[in-house]
Amino acid sequence: MWFSAIKLALNAGTHIYKKKQETKMLMADAQMNHAQKMSKGDIEYSGKLLEARQADYKDEAILIILSLPIAILAYGVFSEDVEAMEKIKVFFEHFQQLPSWFTNLWILVVASVYGIKGTQIFKGKK
Numbered sequence: 001m002w003f004s005a006i007k008l009a010l011n012a013g014t015h016i017y018k019k020k021q022e023t024k025m026l027m028a029d030a031q032m033n034h035a036q037k038m039s040k041g042d043i044e045y046s047g048k049l050l051e052a053r054q055a056d057y058k059d060e061a062i063l064i065i066l067s068l069p070i071a072i073l074a075y076g077v078f079s080e081d082v083e084a085m086e087k088i089k090v091f092f093e094h095f096q097q098l099p100s101w102f103t104n105l106w107i108l109v110v111a112s113v114y115g116i117k118g119t120q121i122f123k124g125k126k
Helices: 002-040 047-054 058-079 082-096 100-113
Strands: none
Touching: 058 082, 058 100
């Protein structure tokens, strides 16, 4: 009984290892084919673009800017400062009055930073 269980486990392990090796080989072939297409000019080279994007901090800056209103609200609530809460209410009332062209532009900029197509905002599809 134990022998058959060990044999089954060994066969399963061997099969999994074999499939992983086949996958590695297929991935290497795909990478080589992609590199060949880039060298022939069939497709655009995108490696440097991706490397540059990884060292870019604009995503984090946008995230910090978008998180500031939450931090302001949290400060107002947890500080228990009545005057600060009144100023925060006024701030958000004015913030709500911003023109739609400005908010649409802001959404488009943030979307482009994160690689999302935001042009449907200007077409009226919100």
